Amino acid sequence: MAEITSQDQFAAAESDMVDAILDGAASLAANEWAPLNRVGDTNPPRWDDTVVTMPPGFREAYRAYVEGGWGTIAAPSAFEGQGLPSTLAFAVAESLGAANLGFSLGPMLTQGAIEAIVKHGSPELQAAYLPKLVTGEWTGTMNLTEPNAGSDVGALRSSATPVGDGSWRVKGNKIFITFGEHDLAENIIHLVLARTPDAPAGTRGISLFLVPKFLPDGSRNDVHCASIEHKLGIHASPTCVMSFGDNEDCRGWLIGPEFGGMRAMFTMMNNARLNVGLQGVQIAERATQQAVAYALERVQSSRASNPEGGPVAIIEHPDVRRMIFRMKAQTQAIRSLVYAAAGELDRAHLGIKGAKQRLDLLTPLAKAHGTDVGCEVASLGVQVHGGMGFIEETGAAQHYRDVRITPIYEGTNGIQAADLVGRKLVGDEGEQMHALIGDVRLETKNAGLLILADQISSLTEILVKASVDDRLAASAPYLTMVSVMTCGWLMERQRTAATELIANGQVSPSFLKAKIATVNWYLAHIVPEATGLAVSVSEGGKGLYDLNTEELSV
Amino acid sequence: MAEITSQDQFAAAESDMVDAILDGAASLAANEWAPLNRVGDTNPPRWDDTVVTMPPGFREAYRAYVEGGWGTIAAPSAFEGQGLPSTLAFAVAESLGAANLGFSLGPMLTQGAIEAIVKHGSPELQAAYLPKLVTGEWTGTMNLTEPNAGSDVGALRSSATPVGDGSWRVKGNKIFITFGEHDLAENIIHLVLARTPDAPAGTRGISLFLVPKFLPDGSRNDVHCASIEHKLGIHASPTCVMSFGDNEDCRGWLIGPEFGGMRAMFTMMNNARLNVGLQGVQIAERATQQAVAYALERVQSSRASNPEGGPVAIIEHPDVRRMIFRMKAQTQAIRSLVYAAAGELDRAHLGIKGAKQRLDLLTPLAKAHGTDVGCEVASLGVQVHGGMGFIEETGAAQHYRDVRITPIYEGTNGIQAADLVGRKLVGDEGEQMHALIGDVRLETKNAGLLILADQISSLTEILVKASVDDRLAASAPYLTMVSVMTCGWLMERQRTAATELIANGQVSPSFLKAKIATVNWYLAHIVPEATGLAVSVSEGGKGLYDLNTEELSV
Incomplete structure (x- = not known):
């Protein structure tokens, strides 16, 4: 952080100010957004003839977000933004998403739209749309998916034809559009691939293309919400089927050059991938807090080591305590990974050498491992609650449902793994990966972590030379191994810092002591566990294609 | 199977008859029960002033079950049963539970009640209650849990006082009572711990105590359903809060001797634990079938190894195919484990030496590993579907919700792990465990499996001598390791059998070829993965108790 805030560009991010922002976000999250988490789950948005009505209380809570300026943190100061580091915006987003994941998707998508318009939009579009998107008075969407174009974006069929006055006539249908329609904001700015x-x-x-719900002259554009989905989780987020140009009169404007859509989309997407990795952290943190509170309060059975001692809080039972340690260790690990990536995002903005390359490497890890672990932790949260975990009123089950989308959207975790072993690994013949492994080897003193780093080093050599099929078949376990190595390294760093702070007489040692115990547990359990995946990676796709369709179906 | 059916007691289980029973069960499952799976999910039972109305269609589907005699398979012939092997009853239950897990819980609980009354009930109770429970005209329940007595059964407060005529007056409140009230059967027979x-x-x-809803004279007993729960999954199963003796007039009869409740309960419970392990198989199988069908049908993107080849079914993409292989291998592995245990149940009934001991050892493995894997496979099923997996109409999400109860009920998986390292391991100083490891070592030729067996052998020595806390802290990863070793061994056996059948010119080689490929994948991936848990087991509870309450909460 010091490296980032010491730069002129981020000079405003002084320590006191950062504290004030984080406290304010925590207060908004706890007092306004969190109480609506179950409300949104049990009273999902209603669709009625293209109009979507959000759950009760959401308009007020969104207004508090806009009035507090919470969307403006990392946006450029030229457009109503505060120009602060992304890392800080991530910390604010963590609080809000942990409070209410479904609700937080609206602001998250808006940030992606802002990013794309800042990087690729014309000065006219920027002036017309950025200020109100930055404040949150308007919200943004990302329109990629069509019924036959999911992971394969290139298969999309939506079309745009020039009108002659600089605008385009857009036509097509999009599905899975998050916050495609709602009643929280005056206008909705759709970013549409066509x-x-x-x-x-x-x-x-x-x-x-930029396609506003309301055109600059205030008239209604020909874009409508045809229906919303009935989903497993994140009920508060309206997932819309969007219809563009049903009456042949949907107007849009090009963002960036013609055929530059994929590049502009990746601007939104890379940022969104880190944000989705952060959602893993959000749910993991909330599930952990809830499980710890329950395990400290719920009294059941004597300790097996002291049968006559009378009933104790279940956190005293070794296997429950193991689950709590696992939840805490895994949550802190993915937080370290996601924030390391966010830090590289800021460093890259500052033009620091190597930051962009490290960010590119960490992005699929943060997205895929962050969300895999988020799912695991939410499931452990249900387990710690026992039978009560299965009862919806408890809330643990909602986390388990909500988080399950995160390994799927913004590029499935399979796509992330393919990106890792393809563009990020073969792309530079393993140079960046070996640089990461080198950093770990240089710094760590942990034997288990060194074993894991050695395994990854050998496997990297194998994968660079492997066939495409073998490489892709190995990609998921390889991604997990690399992620755990990175998390272990970052966690060990935190332990070193905590140990030094305690040695220097830091006044609040509870947090530091807990940090050290959690890192110890991570290095002793999660790191060795990951070494068990090495055989699977080197095995690759062996045997996978031995079966034909009929044999696969029996 | 041959060993079991060659015995006089099971002579009726001839090969043709077994085939006919399995075909009939498959037909009932596919045609009557499966179409109601989503109906039950979206129209859960309704409670209104002690009356519970089941979802539409369930009365008819239950009648088909009763009329087909599907509940009578393994019940004693003295009480309307067919006296067939439990293994066969398990195979029938697998079809029905895969079709409709929530619905299948009613019959499953009834089987448990039958078992307890057969083993511990007086001749009078047996004559009065068994025939109609066996046919399914009446259903049974198991009433253990109270608000402050969950895993700690000994803490329960429900009471029974003698009336003087041989009956008892029962009073108390029970929670989480599966099928405690419904409108499918003429009478409900509650087995109540007090x-x-x-x-x-x-x-x-x-x-x-046996507490019937309707007394032998036809009058209504003083037991009522006070409410039903709103749950994450298995919506079709009414989970009831039961109230006994609100009007001080709830009559019950002792099953077994006074203070013999735990022993009788364990009769029900051990059988139920295997059945819950089987539920892991049920959902895993259904999720796998659905994922395979989707992955064969859904076309998206070219193969990375052939970018110009045009879009292919997603099962052609290496990472999707890896997920499908994992689903199939894991499902077949837990099936082998659960049926091995069911086989020991039959062998124990026949008095075959060592069967009871092996059954006792396999029971916590089948329950905990069967359900852990069931959850993993259902989650992979969602992932294979991509965005569609998160949409409730697809059905993949329901499996993910339904299966999540299985690691919790009938003794949480933590309780199973404690049972494994306690009663089953320390209980005989590791003798049975070493016998199992010995069987694996004797038979396997797989290098990875031998490594795993060696690890488990050493860890068993460590755990037998470890402190109670260390042993319990290590119990969950140890259970996984032992389960994977056992599954790997059983899977390897199946591969040997399949290879021999192919060599002998078996006419339908698709199934056999698929079996061999799946076993290969299991041994190459899942077995090495489990070796990564060894460090975690030997680490035990180190550091777990270094943090106090305050430090755990930060």
Whole structure:
């Protein structure tokens, strides 16, 4: 952090100010957003003839977000933003998402739209749309997916034809559009991928358009919400089927050059991937806090080591305590990973050498491992609650449902793993990966972590030379191994810092002592566990294609 | 199977008859029960002033079950049963539970009640209650849990006082009572744990009572359903709060001797634990079938190894195929484990030497590992579906919700792990465990499995001598290791059998070829993965108790 805030550009992020922002976000999250988490789950948004009505209380809670300026933190100061580090915006987002994941998706998508318009929009579009998107008076969406174009974005069919006055006529149907319609904001700014006339096939022929719900003259644009989905979780977030140009009169404006859609989309997407990794942290943290509170309060059975001692809080039972340690260790581990990536995002903005490359490498790890672990921790949270965990009123089950989307959206975790072993590994023949391994080896003194680093080093050599099929078949366990190595390294750093602070007589040692115990547990349990995946990685795709369709179906 | 059916007692289980029974069960499951799975999920039972109305169609589907005699398979022939092996009853239950898990809980609990009355009930109770429980005209329940007596059964407060005519007056409140009330059957027979006057504290003072909803004279007994729970899954199963003796007139009869409640309960419970392990298989199988069908049908993107080849079914993509192989391998592995235990149950009934001991050892493995894997496979099923997996209409999400109760009920998986390292391991100083390891070592030729067996052998020595806390802290990863070793061994056996059948010119080799590929994958991936847990087991509870309450909460 010091490296980032010492730069002129982020000079405003002084320590006192950071504290004030984090306290304010925590207060908004705890007092306004968290009480609506179950409200949103049990009273999901209602759709009625293109209009979507949000759950009770959401308009007021969103107004508090806008009035507090919570969307403006990392946005450029030229457009009503505060120009503060992304790392700080992530910390604020962590509080809000932990309080109410479904609700937080609206602001998250808006940030992605802002980012794309800042990087690729014309000065006119920036002036017309950025200020109100930054304040949150308007919200943004990302329109990629079509029924037959999910992970394969290049297959999309939505079209855009030039009108002649600089605008385009957009036509098509999009699905899974988060916050595509709602009643929280005055306007909704859709960023829509579409194909222009005579565009080349596949991803090379895709362009990005800005399509506002209300046009600059105040009239209603021809874009409508055709229905909303009934989902496993994040009920508070309206997931919309969007219809563009049903009456042949949907107007849009190009963002970036024609055929520059994929590049602009990746601007939104990379940021969104880190944000989704952060959602893993959000739910893991909330599930952990709730499980700890329950395990400290719920009294059941004597300790097996002291049968006559009378009933104790269940956190005293070794296996429950193991689950709590696992939840805490895994949560802190993915937090370290996601914030390390966010730090590289800020360092890259500052032009610091190597930051962009490290960010590119960490992004699929943060997204996939952050969300895999988020799911695991939420499930452990249900387990710690016993039978009560299965009762919806307890809330543990909602975390388990809500978090399950995170390994799927913004590129499935399979796509992340493919990105890791493809673009990020073969792309530079393992150079960045070996640099990461080198950093770990240089710093760690932990034997288990060194074993894991050695395994990954050998496997990296194997994967760089492997066939495409073998590499992809190995990608998921390889991603887990690399993620755990990175988390272990970052956790060990935190332990070193905590130990030094205690040695220097830090006044509140509870947090530091807990940090040291949690890191110890992570290094002793999670790191060795990951070494068990090495055989699976080197095995690759062996045997996977021995079965034909009929044999796969029996 | 041959060993079991060659015995006089099970002579009726001839090969043709077994085939006919399995075909009939598959037909009932596919045609009557499966179509109601989503109906039950979206129209859960309704409670209105002590009356519970089941979802539409359930009365008819239950009648088909009763009329087909599907509940009678393994019940004693003296009481309307067919006296067939439990293994066969398990196979029937697998079909029905895969079709509709929530619905299948009613029959499952009824089987437990039958078992307890057969083993511990007086001839009068047996004559009065068994015939209609066996046919399914009446259903049974198991009433253990109270608000402050969950895993700690000994803490229960329900009471029973003698009336003087051989009956008892029962009073108390029970929670989480599966099928405690419903409109499928003429009568509901509650098996209720309660405390008699002057009973000793804890589990030693507990007795088991039979409490019918309708008394032998046809009058309504003073037992009522006070409410039903709103749960994460298995919505079709009414989970009831039961009130006994609100009007001081609830009659019950002792099953077994006074203070013999725990023993009688364990009769029900051990059988129920295997059945819950089987539920892991049920959901894993259904989720796998659905995921395979989707992955074969859904077309998206070219193969990375053939970018110009055009879009393919997603099962052609290496990482999706890896997930499908994992689902299939894990499902088949837990099936082998649960059925091995069911086989020991039959062998124990026949008095075959060593069967009871092996059954006792396998029971916590089957329950805990079967359900852990069931959850993992259901989650992979959601992932294979991508965004569609998160949409409730697809059905994948329901499996993910339904299966999540299985690691919790009938003794949490933590309780199973404690049972494994306590009663089952220290109880005989590791003798049975070493016998199991010996069987694996004797038979396997797989290097990875031998490594795992060696690890478990050493860890068993450590755990037998470890402190209670260390042993319990290590119990969960140890249980996983032992389970994977056992599954690997059983899977390898299946591969040997399949290879021999192919060599002998078996006519339908698709199943056999798929079996061999799946076993290969299990041994190459899942077995090495489990070796990564060894450090965690030997680490035990180190550091777990270094933190106090305040430090745990930060």
